[in-house]
Amino acid sequence: xxQYDNIDQTIVNERVAQFRDQTSRYxxxxxxxxxxxxxxxxxxxxxxxxxxxxxxxxxxxxxSSKQLRxxxxxxxxxxxxxxxxxxxxxxxxxxxxxxxxxxILEELSKVEMHAIQTSGNCIRNITTDQxxxxxxxxxxxxxxxxxxxxxxxTFHPEFSLLPRKFKIAVSGSLQDRxxxxxxxxxxxxxxxxxxxxxIRVWVGGGLGRTPILGSIIRxxxxxxxxxxxxxxxxxxxxxxxxxxxxxxxxIKILAKALGxxxxxxxxxxxxxxxxxxxxxxxxxxxxRVAKFFTAMPYENLSDQEPTYDExxxxxxAFASWVKRSVHLHKQKGYxxxxxxxxxxxxxxxxxxxxxxxxxxxxxxxYSFGELRVSHExxxxxxxxxxxxxxxxxEKAKAHQLATPNIGLLTDIICCPGGxxxxxxxxxSIPIATSIQEAxxxxxxxxxxxxxxxxxxxxxNACGHHHVGHIGVLGVDKDGSEWYQVTIGGKQGNDASLGxxxxxxxxxxxxxxxxxxxxxxxxxHRNPEERFIDTVRRxxxxxxxxxxxx
Amino acid sequence: xxxxxxxxxxxxxxxxxTFVPLPSGNEEVKKQAGKVVLFKLTGESLPTELQIxxxxxxxxxxxxxxxSVYLKNRDALQARLKNNEIALWLATHETLDALLVSEKDIxxxxxxxxxxxxxxxxxxxxxxxxxxxxxxxxxxxxxxxDVLQDQLFYLKRSGFDSYLIKAGKDVREALKALxxxxxxxxxxxxxxxxxxxxxxx
Numbered sequence: 001x002x003q004y005d006n007i008d009q010t011i012v013n014e015r016v017a018q019f020r021d022q023t024s025r026y027x028x029x030x031x032x033x034x035x036x037x038x039x040x041x042x043x044x045x046x047x048x049x050x051x052x053x054x055x056x057x058x059x060x061x062x063x064s065s066k067q068l069r070x071x072x073x074x075x076x077x078x079x080x081x082x083x084x085x086x087x088x089x090x091x092x093x094x095x096x097x098x099x100x101x102x103x104i105l106e107e108l109s110k111v112e113m114h115a116i117q118t119s120g121n122c123i124r125n126i127t128t129d130q131x132x133x134x135x136x137x138x139x140x141x142x143x144x145x146x147x148x149x150x151x152x153x154t155f156h157p158e159f160s161l162l163p164r165k166f167k168i169a170v171s172g173s174l175q176d177r178x179x180x181x182x183x184x185x186x187x188x189x190x191x192x193x194x195x196x197x198x199i200r201v202w203v204g205g206g207l208g209r210t211p212i213l214g215s216i217i218r219x220x221x222x223x224x225x226x227x228x229x230x231x232x233x234x235x236x237x238x239x240x241x242x243x244x245x246x247x248x249x250x251i252k253i254l255a256k257a258l259g260x261x262x263x264x265x266x267x268x269x270x271x272x273x274x275x276x277x278x279x280x281x282x283x284x285x286x287x288r289v290a291k292f293f294t295a296m297p298y299e300n301l302s303d304q305e306p307t308y309d310e311x312x313x314x315x316x317a318f319a320s321w322v323k324r325s326v327h328l329h330k331q332k333g334y335x336x337x338x339x340x341x342x343x344x345x346x347x348x349x350x351x352x353x354x355x356x357x358x359x360x361x362x363x364x365x366y367s368f369g370e371l372r373v374s375h376e377x378x379x380x381x382x383x384x385x386x387x388x389x390x391x392x393x394e395k396a397k398a399h400q401l402a403t404p405n406i407g408l409l410t411d412i413i414c415c416p417g418g419x420x421x422x423x424x425x426x427x428s429i430p431i432a433t434s435i436q437e438a439x440x441x442x443x444x445x446x447x448x449x450x451x452x453x454x455x456x457x458x459x460n461a462c463g464h465h466h467v468g469h470i471g472v473l474g475v476d477k478d479g480s481e482w483y484q485v486t487i488g489g490k491q492g493n494d495a496s497l498g499x500x501x502x503x504x505x506x507x508x509x510x511x512x513x514x515x516x517x518x519x520x521x522x523x524h525r526n527p528e529e530r531f532i533d534t535v536r537r538x539x540x541x542x543x544x545x546x547x548x549x
Numbered sequence: 550x551x552x553x554x555x556x557x558x559x560x561x562x563x564x565x566x567t568f569v570p571l572p573s574g575n576e577e578v579k580k581q582a583g584k585v586v587l588f589k590l591t592g593e594s595l596p597t598e599l600q601i602x603x604x605x606x607x608x609x610x611x612x613x614x615x616x617s618v619y620l621k622n623r624d625a626l627q628a629r630l631k632n633n634e635i636a637l638w639l640a641t642h643e644t645l646d647a648l649l650v651s652e653k654d655i656x657x658x659x660x661x662x663x664x665x666x667x668x669x670x671x672x673x674x675x676x677x678x679x680x681x682x683x684x685x686x687x688x689x690x691x692x693x694x695d696v697l698q699d700q701l702f703y704l705k706r707s708g709f710d711s712y713l714i715k716a717g718k719d720v721r722e723a724l725k726a727l728x729x730x731x732x733x734x735x736x737x738x739x740x741x742x743x744x745x746x747x748x749x750x
Contacts, residue, residue, distance in 0.1 A: 007734075007744055007748065011734070014729060018730075030719070035668065035697060038668060038669050121671070151735070154735075155702075155730060157674055157703040157705075157737045157738075158671075158674040158703075158707055159671065160674065161668075161671025162671055163671075227735075238672060238674070239675050243669075273682075273683055277736070277741075278741045278742045278746065284745075285745040
């Protein structure tokens with residue numbers, strides 16, 4: 001993975017000093033609440049219901065075991081011994097003290113980490129596929145460009161106070177796992193006819209209050225121009241995006257208002273001036289960064305491992321975990337493994353410091369000391385030998401990291417919701433846990449098969465409910481909490497937004513509603529048909545009728 | 550010690566310019582729900598004819614006048630312009646088009662100032678960048694309004710060399726903020742090359 005040089009380290013150190021000064025000016029009354037807000041937000045610090053929340057950046061979801069141990073230490077020393085992995089592949093602390101946040105940042109800087117631009121109206125953490133570099137369907141590993149984008153966007157002076165937050169996702173595989181269509185800018189890498197790395201540029205996607213899937217603004221962009229082209233897009237947005245209404249301020253609203261053709265025309269007019277300007281990437285910079293993302297020193301192994309096959313044969317629990325949690329790998333004899341942060345009945349995405357240390361140890365022993373965070377809020381060991389998988393499972397299981405539910409109904413994507421977040425209209429964690437408890441029978445869960453259930457506690461859609469096969473949105477009606485249900489949303493190349501099935505439900509009705517949706521699916525599904533495909537084939541009505549019968 | 554809120558070329562400096570405000574407009578702005586007009590997506594209105602006409606232009610001295618007022622009184626102000634007494638200011642929701650249509654050479658103005666109403670308004674950075682890079686403005690570029698020390702580094706990188714710090718804020722502390730980061734990653738107005746082209750990494 002990328003390693004800091006003096007320049008990177010100095011920037012992070014200077015940021016710690018700057019934020020320490022800003023915090024002390026605030027605490028000394030030299031900055032008002034309003035003046036401090038954009039400053040602390042650009043450092044990931046929210047003021048929440050019970051305490052501040054600090055969001056730590058995990059660039060494109062990649063962590064070393066050393067970093068994860070530091071995160072564990074930080075949650076013990078400054079928080080309550082656990083952290084929450086978010087849908088932007090970041091880590092959130094729910095209970096830090098405002099006055100200690102500069103110390104937390106200083107600790108982070110010791111392991112090449114920070115909280116820069118994890119919130120606020122600026123370019124946020126660049127996200128990507130959790131299987132980047134190891135997925136068999138990968139065409140181009142997007143992480144080198146992701147790191148170049150991270151550096152370029154860090155304190156980009158022109159785009160430091162945009163109309164609203166700005167999210168970029170990159171993907172280089174046949175199957176999109178980074179939801180590029182649901183981002184302000186989505187960059188899809190491919191090889192063009194000349195076998196040169198090129199980029200398909202999506203713009204104007206986003207979830208939130210007005211969910212919109214992005215449009216292609218440029219089919220073919222040569223890689224060296226990616227920074228200047230992004231600058232052209234964001235410049236048009238910075239000048240003309242709405243600033244009078246926070247709900248209409250995202251780039252998707254501008255692109256829709258102008259129409260994609262007019263928007264594109266303005267972007268191309270800007271780019272005419274910016275193309276080939278100094279931020280154009282050169283071959284040597286790409287090479288410098290790409291060398292941090294070369295293949296691991298794999299052993300030459302067979303893709304058959306008798307001990308592994310035997311364990312699957314003889315151990316039903318192991319076999320059902322393997323079915324869900326072990327993913328194919330580019331390299332023979334290796335697999336990627338998803339460790340579930342979704343044990344039934346606990347907050348999705350949460351990890352205790354003990355679990356973090358366990359994962360760090362597993363990474364050191366079996367996966368070259370690295371791991372990834374997925375936007376589905378799980379942790380991934382990307383490079384495990386077949387012969388080691390059983391050992392990983394045993395250890396993970398002992399620490400509640402091996403619930404065999406990856407990609408199934410209880411692998412719920414869920415925001416912190418009303419229990420923690422001051423933006424939320426409703427709680428989301430108790431809905432997730434009540435559904436998990438209602439579907440605790442693993443055989444039934446596996447029979448239902450692949451199903452993505454996403455829960456957001458408010459319109460801001462941190463839980464990505466619009467693209468859940470089943471989406472749940474917390475809404476506030478006359479001061480009480482209700483839940484609106486959508487079905488038919490999907491992430492990936494054939495992304496779609498869910499359709500609302502009807503009036504919202506009370507919290508205690510939710511497990512029953514999900515059960516009824518599943519009943520309709522079980523009754524009507526064709527062999528091997530997934531829930532989402534049945535919804536697409538039948539439409540919303542049969543589901544709606546049964547739920548409201 | 551100099552009692553001034555102005556930073557010019559990285560030091561505290563007295564202000565030789567007199568600011569000419571627009572009289573406050575009292576025309577009711579009607580927003581049309583659901584209607585979006587091209588290029589006017591920001592919801593702010595431009596100065597009205599009445600505001601422009603009622604602006605008092607001081608007869609002597611160096612003055613910073615609103616762009617709209619200058620354009621309306623262009624002929625009358627030419628002699629003073631040649632005498633280096635006329636500077637312009639624009640709000641961040643104005644575009645540069647009217648200025649560029651009116652003036653062949655914007656370097657006739659010794660100073661252009663951009664008014665930022667709210668700290669969070671980052672349009673000022675793009676406008677600064679455009680004035681410096683695309684339109685080759687060489688003279689003093691000033692930021693004023695809700696200007697706090699924490700924007701200064703970004704303003705400097707976007708081409709500004711003059712900052713009128715908001716009244717009540719410590720201008721000496723603000724001065725330090727110009728040096729917040731020693732080696733920025735990306736190329737911008739002040740340092741055009743990105744770090745990978747400046748240094749061996």
